[in-house]
Amino acid sequence: MTSDLSIKTHTVYTTAQVRELDRLAIEECGIHAYTLMERAGQALLRYLKLHWPKAQRICVVCGMGNNGGDGYVLGRLARQQGIKVTLLTLAEPANLTGAARQACQDYFAAGGVIDNYQGELPDVDVIVDAIFGTGLTRALEGAYKSAIDTINQQGTPVLSADIPSGLNADTGQVFGNAIKAHVTVTFMGLKQGLLTGQARDYTGQIHLESLSIPPALYKRVPDAQYTLSxxxxxxxxxxxxxxxxxxxxxxxxxxxxxxxxxxxxxxxxxxxxxxxxxxxxxxxxxxxxxxxxxxxxxxxxxxxxxxxxxxxxxxxxxxxxxxxxxxxxxxxxxxxxxxxxxxxxxxxxxxxxxxxxxxxxxxxxxxxxxxxxxxxxxxxxxxxxxxxxxxxxxxxxxxxxxxxxxxxxxxxxxxxxxxxxxxxxxxxxxxxxxxxxxxxxxxxxxxxxxxxxxxxxxxxxxxxxxxxxxxxxxxxxxxxxxxxxxxxxxxxxxxxxxxxx
Structure with a gap:
């Protein structure tokens, strides 16, 4: 857990509250969902370079939803900066929808290669976990469980997008197994499940990125929870x-x-x-x-x-x-x-x-x-x-x-x-x-x-x-x-x- 969060007080949100922030940003402020995804990918790349400045090879593991879309954006931006990217997907790209589908198409159009996860990971400097975000509500199984187990066993530093995959964003409990991240970059609001209970063993250092959401939006959501500082x-x-x-x-x-x-x-x-x-x-x-x-x-x-x-x-x-x-x-x-x-x-x-x-x-x-x-x-x-x-x-x-x-x-x-x-x-x-x-x-x-x-x-x-x-x-x-x-x-x-x- 990073001490950065203790320097100043941050509001702490439930998953439902963060979803409401997301809705307000898109529907009332006119910020396109893909714009938010671009900002998330940019933040992930910034912190990847901050924590691992010498990283030249990364593996991005993507899931189905917007969390996977964040991974596709990161992969495209990293390739533009000369980083070798291996992108493995756990979901059929043709089944992606919305902003995640556009992120995948843009990654492919920029020359990126998408491979299916086959049970093994390449030898890289950093693994990026973009498998599941805050929407997970059940224990993982099949290829998803296998991928998380393999990532944890690899011994390679892990950067998680928004929340370590497999972690409950409201309670901090683990759905069977979860990514043990070294760094987590969480978006829009600080989720309460990152801060207490089992989560302390999985999040690593936490960074909060607002994605440039207008401050006025935060006043529309209750702020009765906060970090001590x-x-x-x-x-x-x-x-x-x-x-x-x-x-x-x-x-x-x-x-x-x-x-x-x-x-x-x-x-x-x-x-x-x-x-x-x-x-x-x-x-x-x-x-x-x-x-x-x-x-x-x-x-x-x-x-x-x-x-x-x-x-x-x-x-x-x-x-x-x-x-x-x-x-x-x-x-x-x-x-x-x-x-x-x-x-x-x-x-x-x-x-x-x-x-x-x-x-x-x-x-x-x-x-x-x-x-x-x-x-x-x-x-x-x-x-x-x-x-x-x-x-x-x-x-x-x-x-x-x-x-x-x-x-x-x-x-x-x-x-x-x-x-x-x-x-x-x-x-x-x-x-x-x-x-x-x-x-x-x-x-x-x-x-x-x-x-x-x-x-x-x-x-x-x-x-x-x-x-x-x-x-x-x-x-x-x-x-x-x-x-x-x-x-x-x-x-x-x-x-x-x-x-x-």
Whole structure:
């Protein structure tokens, strides 16, 4: 996944919305379908040359529809620039219609040769996947399945047109098998299925090309989904006044850490401090309360021998969080029930979510941060059900439980009642213990500083992934949650403008 998408915020669309953009461009703006196809082919060639500037031999594999038409245009343009093109088709050219038929005829008229795919691919520098676009709705079979398997096994770099063939453009799930692209150039709008779930293993680096669609058209299509970007960071974390004091930045209370699980609540507490909370208190099990802050004395640690002790600690707090290391015994259940009575904003994570699944509460003043396993328990379904359509699952969680939902995983989603935000950052090194506890502490600390629930969840998710990517520059395997804490401070302190004091 490219970090380019995280530099600025992009609207994210469903397949139906992109089709509507296409219709508006053709029917209301008078842009011919073949003109759009020409622009798509030009964009593909531009990115092919950007990523593989020395490529002299390419193989373009074309399917039936407009995606195949994009491939024919690319093939013609590449030949004009002296690149040797082998074009293999999986569809009888005589059966092509519309703009795709014209693209095929123009390629042939320009001297291009069209061969049927026979189960083998030539030795080339780059393979271009122009087999299927966003219209695919079923598992592949026959020559199509064979072609995708062969391309994936070839070991040659792959450029996909619009979406890797075999990938569902709305859910990110794979129809049996799909192209594993190195680069994907997607057209008109950023499809939600490129950004979450299994798609992260297939898209490679993503580039977005609008095909010069008039900006006014985009205002005609709903824009309630978007990517998280550096914009959130710049807007939410302004440099502090020189006269600032700790009382202006909130007091967090984080609840968790059953016997033998002190590390989770300690990580969450330190993360709340590192994002800038003025004060951070921890309510935890008596077995380790006395020494939990030995290595981080800035944390104020309180022993909870009984749940009623929590009632006093909850007074005068800005925000509460519960769950890291909480466990699922009677002690944990009593603490959660008491925490749910607070009037403060509440962040709920980990075992508190597993307990919450039995209570079925609805609250507009909380942030829930489930991973797919916890989400499946909250929705009484299976993990594959969640992963089959992560966007739908996040929306369902929000409708059922209220507030703001952070559905963690590859392509983390932040769902509020109005919006869904997509995180395009993050890496496999984050699949290690304690990472979720860090995120809980970050979101809690951001709420303490005055951000609303949606702002804090979105910024917390973005910062969490961004700092993890920086920490992973020395390698993803072996990345620790505490490594993220080590890089966090630099990213929550925007540069002070020149001339300020």
């Amino acid at each position: 550096n914009y959130q960071l710049r807007q939410s974390l302004k440099p502090r006044a020189r006269s600032a004091h700790k009382g202006q930045f909130g007091h967090c209370l984080l609840i968790g850490g059953a016997a033998g699980m002190s590390g989770a609540i300690r990580l969450a507490g330190e993360a709340a401090l590192r994002v800038g909370s003025g004060l951070v208190s921890i309510a935890t099990h008596p077995s380790h309360a006395a020494f939990l802050n030995l290595m981080r004395p800035e944390l104020m640690v309180h022993s909870l021998d009984q749940s009623e002790s929590l009632r006093t600690l909850m007074l005068n707090k800005t925000v509460l969080a519960i769950g890291p290391g909480l466990g699922q015994n009677y002690w944990a259940d009593e603490l959660l029930r008491l925490a749910l009575t607070t009037d403060c904003p509440l962040v709920v994570d980990a075992d508190a979510l597993n307990l919450l699944a039995n209570l079925r509460w609805h609250n507009e003043r909380w942030v829930l941060t489930p991973h797919p396993g916890e989400a499946s328990r909250l929705l009484n379904c299976t993990v594959p059900d969640i992963e089959r359509d992560r966007v739908a699952a996040a929306k369902q969680l929000q409708q059922q439980y209220g507030g703001v939902i952070v559905l963690k995983g590859a392509g983390t989603l932040v769902a509020s009642a109005q919006n869904v935000a997509f995180c395009t950052l993050g890496n496999p090194g984050m699949a290690s213990g304690g990472m979720g506890d860090i995120l809980t502490g970050m979101i809690t600390g951001l709420i303490a500083q005055g951000l609303n629930l949606q702002q804090a969840a979105e910024l917390g998710v973005y910062l969490h992934a961004h700092t993890a990517d920086q920490a992973a520059q020395r390698g993803e395997r072996g990345l620790l949650a505490s490594d993220v804490l080590g890089t966090l401070r630099a990213f929550v302190n925007p540069a002070t403008p020149k001339g300020s004091t």
